[in-house]
Amino acid sequence: MILRMSTLFVRTLREDPADAEVPSHRLLVRAGYIRRAGPGLYSWLPLGLRVLRNIERIVREEMDGMGAQELQFPALLPREPYEASGRWTEYGDGIFRLKDRKQGDYLLGPTHEEMFTLAVKDLYSSYKDLPVWLYQIQTKYRDEARPRAGLLRGREFIMKDSYSFDTTDEGLDASYAAHREAYIRTFDRLGFEYVIVKATAGAMGGSKSEEFLARADNGEDTYVRCTHCDYAANVEAVEVAAPQPVAYDGVPAAHAEQTPDTPTIETLVDHLNEKFPRDDRPWHAGDTLKNVLVVLKHPDGTREPLAIGLPGDREVDEKRLGGQLEPTEVVAFEEKDFAANPALVKGYIGPGALGEKNASGIRYVVDPRVVEGTRWVTGADVDGSHVIDLVAGRDFTPDGTIEAAEVRAGDPCPRCFDTDGGTLETARGIEMGHIFQLGRKYADALDLRVLDENGKLVTVTMGSYGIGVSRAVAAIAENTHDELGLVWPREVAPADVHLVATGKDQAVFEAAAALAENLHGQGLTVLYDDRQKVSPGVKFKDAELLGVPTIVVVGKGLADGVVEVKDRATAERTDVALDEVPDHVVRVVRG
């Protein structure tokens, strides 16, 4: 195929679009790949669509290659299956709902677990039919609160979602592993740097869960990785390595002390160092046990207070907390909640009042670092008073632990700190894929059961696997661009070669046209800049901006029988004799 710049539906812009926050958005608009159609809604112009289709093709080939089967569900879906799974409500404002002319309720599908589950239920009935792996590449919808960064967080986007169906947990593990391998092959072909991080399954429930993140300094997702080993995890999924219990034989009995006007950790630490100085080292925030109150808003609408105990030098990370509790929502503990719990003394709340067995009856969960034997200063549940030498497991017993404390650079690596001393550092990325084990949630909700070897009905267990196909266009751009423009990896580039004819000499245009035909004849896609009245400078700038991997310039050198072949990524230039150009270019393109 030959795409001629003189007629191609594209216009490059020298100026950045006003609403573009990130390089990929800026460059994709400037290069004429996409246009905004509304908040979080984008139109694909021809070059952008070519990149999108290339990514779709790669994803499809790898899914087909692993033995998954493609089908396609509607995007407009009736309410009933989502009602049965509970997601009609769980999604809150996050999905688009609408009514048809008969006032029937519909939604625009955010993901299709329900439909896949029902399809398998419709067609299959025996363990012999399983495992089966099904997928679709489809337009999805989410009513994002803050659509942003162009294609990175849109409201209409293209996703590949696939699902595995097995009768046993071992089968699910195998299906999960097969998808993981296929994802690695897919992302390797897409040609950008990525990292596989442990993740929480979020609203989906389930057990094993990993995300494929594109490395990107301004990605939305923060993750942590070990400085030493290959541990990497979504911040939400980092599991603090719980320390071993500590001996507390020598710890004095807990004693309440007057600590007037110390409602904050900072004032408390200052007060402790002034009034109760320690011999070995000064008090610091990490010696205190901070008790944070929140209210859980359950999907059924009920409210439940929750107390979280954590070292005073750490804040609660709302995303980590939310990730643990989804689909339950976390909201603020308000004055009315204090009023309803008179045992709580604001600023001086301690384990003495917390926990299901204590005065408030509020469930009390603590950071995993609060292990048996650890020794804390914390609220005495009396105004202006704290307890010192309060020992976990001796003086109080929480109702459980929770991973809600912020993760910090320098924290011990949960995998290798004990043996190798690795610590965590934070990095940012863009979520490109998510694989996780759904388990039996949807099969239970929609009654997907099959007969096992013994003729007994068993509930099917599922895995769910997604790739953000349209997001990948932006993520790749984000990951590979340079200061001059886009730099496409070869497999996703909108063309194999960007052929530029410069100057006014008709011989140049004739030679370039012949070269375009020759390369096209060899199966390459040629973006041919055949514009007659555009200066070489503008053409070169456009070529840098558009980002086709190989740029061939037919210009002044033609008089000497020479054509320039340039690598967009490395800027390496090679002069090639005109008649050797086709072979040379084909070799470069095909590797």
Added chain:
Amino acid sequence: MILRMSTLFVRTLREDPADAEVPSHRLLVRAGYIRRAGPGLYSWLPLGLRVLRNIERIVREEMDGMGAQELQFPALLPREPYEASGRWTEYGDGIFRLKDRKQGDYLLGPTHEEMFTLAVKDLYSSYKDLPVWLYQIQTKYRDEARPRAGLLRGREFIMKDSYSFDTTDEGLDASYAAHREAYIRTFDRLGFEYVIVKATAGAMGGSKSEEFLARADNGEDTYVRCTHCDYAANVEAVEVAAPQPVAYDGVPAAHAEQTPDTPTIETLVDHLNEKFPRDDRPWHAGDTLKNVLVVLKHPDGTREPLAIGLPGDREVDEKRLGGQLEPTEVVAFEEKDFAANPALVKGYIGPGALGEKNASGIRYVVDPRVVEGTRWVTGADVDGSHVIDLVAGRDFTPDGTIEAAEVRAGDPCPRCFDTDGGTLETARGIEMGHIFQLGRKYADALDLRVLDENGKLVTVTMGSYGIGVSRAVAAIAENTHDELGLVWPREVAPADVHLVATGKDQAVFEAAAALAENLHGQGLTVLYDDRQKVSPGVKFKDAELLGVPTIVVVGKGLADGVVEVKDRATAERTDVALDEVPDHVVRVVRG
């Protein structure tokens, strides 16, 4: 690619689905190509999706081949552009509207004239950029009042819509002609019988308009064709050949006569034959002028009465009438309208009271057959009285003509009756494509203007061209199936070959597996029925039902080194020596 029946996500059904009204729907569900997901909503199972993709590919190749450029707009669209064009309102209940979390108004795109217009306005500014032909293959939405017949009238469906942009009417004609040619190539490749019929442009406005209909006895669209020449037209678009004016020198003056109790045409004709017999021939319904009253409901909500005069032997065809008046809606003339127009005498309404210059002031339009000099019996605007010998052009002058009378088999062909005596016959079909000249409606509404050669701004003129891609799956099935099942044309079939291994002999399965690999190696897609415990009878029935064009049976004949190759459409069987099968099949498939 090899699709193995043992693992393919498909189940064939022996029974017809209860809700299937037409063969294509029945067979596509029974063969496991599609499943219903809701009213007018269908899921594509793997085999159905393969057919759909083949059709998409053919459409894309022909659009690319003609020089059109593919892009893709969102399906979820903001209200504003559709407000500007008037279609937000005009579509009435026919589109899905929804609100986002900020209460912004959106719709699910039924077609994308507005978006294409805005895209060209965004990128282009000069006549030098035109013509440009743009298209997309995309999921569309319409909230049909009565979704029916499976894919034939769905609420979510896939369409190719393209648009041409020109500065001049001559340019539009050329763009229209280029699309017409590309459509002919496309529909020829799709492999079903079709007819090109003149059409009205409907809600779209515009001038030239043609539909591509698949021939189908139970198609939704009725059209007429000439028994003699190649004239064919949508019933809505048939233009009655207006007869030449008739001399009326000898016609007596109009005279009102008592015709009591003759409120219907039938009672009137009987009365005339009894009381006012004619010498030459009896009175018949065609001698009377029937005046039908309706009310026009304009898009702005105003109501306007309209009177339609037509020969008494013809009814008003509501679709033809509606087609002439869109987007204005036609509703019943009610008692309150009679009350508001006291000049109208029910059952005896005549031209004396009608017309903008007469008593009622109601606009009066007549069938084109009511030409100057024609002589009628019609209401005298007095209860129980009719006028005889009322001559059009002498005794009354209508406000215009309208094509609203029913078209009947046997009517003169508007193209060749005068010269060759051709008459019309009716036939049914399924609308597969529609090409028409939109003109400047959208460019005006959205201010798409470009500079012409003289530096003057001119409004762009557009053509609009659609192909029902998902509907084509059903239309082809409808057009090509037989009593045994589906019969796919080669280019759209889900596989090139359906290879069936029968019996229990492992040698058969080994030979079949080797053959499948061989054919796959030669680039063919093989649907391989490798099921071990399924009887040959069931396998043959499935092969007939699934409709792959070439069926290869490896079975008992293998002992003699022979394999059966069968043509699904003709049922012709050929015994081929095993080692010659690959070459034979490749020859059959590649033609």
